[in-house]
Amino acid sequence: MNEQRAHLAPPRSDRVPGAPRYxxxxxxxxxxxxxxxxxxxVRVHGGGQVPPTGPVIYASNHVGVIDGPLLAIFGPRPAHALTKVEMFRGLLGRFLWWSGQIPLDRFHTDPRAVKTCLRALRSGRAIGIYPEGSRGPGDLERFHRGAAYxxxxxxxxxxxxxxLGSREPGGTSGSLPRRGAAIDMIFGEVWRxxxxxxxxxxxxxxKASLLLREHMLVQLDRARASTGRELPGPLPPTDVDPDPATGVTDEGAP
Structure with missing residues (x-):
């Protein structure tokens, strides 16, 4: 299927503007x-796992506020990352859009975000998504369905x-690591x-979401073993980023 025909397949992606690439x-x-x-x-491991051409979905755990910029800047291929729509305000919002990021309404069905992602994928680009939804322990306990879909x-x-290392133990969702801290980004084995x-x-x-989650949990364990590092643990109890109560877990859908 050529690119134009791909855009016509449901859900159609030919009627939404593509996220900027510049x-x-x-x-x-x-x-x-x-x-x-x-x-x-910043140490990047396993960059060779990323296919050099064609559509790619980066699916990352989410522990710190700088995860998104790090993935956009250090990923082997530039990615259009789904970013919560609350960030797209004022100068920051304009910068995020022109840097190719895709606004996502996490609390309502957002067909525009889906179609914008599909437009990028069907054009052979990379997108980034955080199945956990919001920042947290990074252990994939919470896992939304968007990446598998x-x-x-x-x-x-x-x-x-x-x-690993993008938030330090005890840090808040908006905190930065100390100056000189080591941050590891580990690209794992591809799931298809x-x-x-x-x-x-x-x-x-x-079903696909559960399979993807199991695969990512294995890659998470391998990343911890290969680097000798651990996740930062939970956020402080008072640091709560609202997130929709949807997704899959070991028991299936909540």
Whole structure:
């Protein structure tokens, strides 16, 4: 299926504007790497796991406020990351849009965000998604269905990403690591599923989500073992980022 035909498959992605690419592919990206490495020791592991061409879905755990910028700047391929719509306000919002990020309404069905992601994937680009939804322990206990759904629609491979060190133990959801801290980004073994034609059922999406979660848990354990590092633990009890009560767990849908 060529690109134009792919955009016409349901859900159609030819009627939404594509997320901008300029800042993702500009000289600012290597400059940003240089500047960040003056503050943190960012170490990228397993970058060769990422397919060099074609659609790719980065699926990452989410522990700290800088996870998104780190993935956008240090990922082997630039990614259009789903970002909560609350961030798209004022100058920051304009910067996020022009840097290729995709606004997502987490509390309501958001077909525009889905179609914008599919437009990027069907054009052979990479997208980034955080199945946990909001920042937290990074242990994948909470796991939303979006990554698996996009893989089922597009057939794009999913590359698990484990972030370690982007938030220190006891830190809040908005805290930064101390200057000079080591941050590890581990790209794990690719997970693949065949594209499923429309209409896709809730049961198909849930089964794929559970399989993807199990795969990511294995990659998380491998990342911890290979680096000798641990997750930062839970956020302080008073630090609560609202998140929809949806997703899959060991017991299935809540």
């Amino acid at each position: 800042l993702l592919y500009s000289p600012l990206r290597p400059l940003a790497r240089f500047l960040i490495r003056r503050r943190y020791a 996009l893989a089922l629609v597009s057939g794009a491979p999913v590359v698990p990403v484990t972030m 599923t065949d594209a499923v034609p429309w209409p896709r059922t809730r049961e198909q999406v849930e």
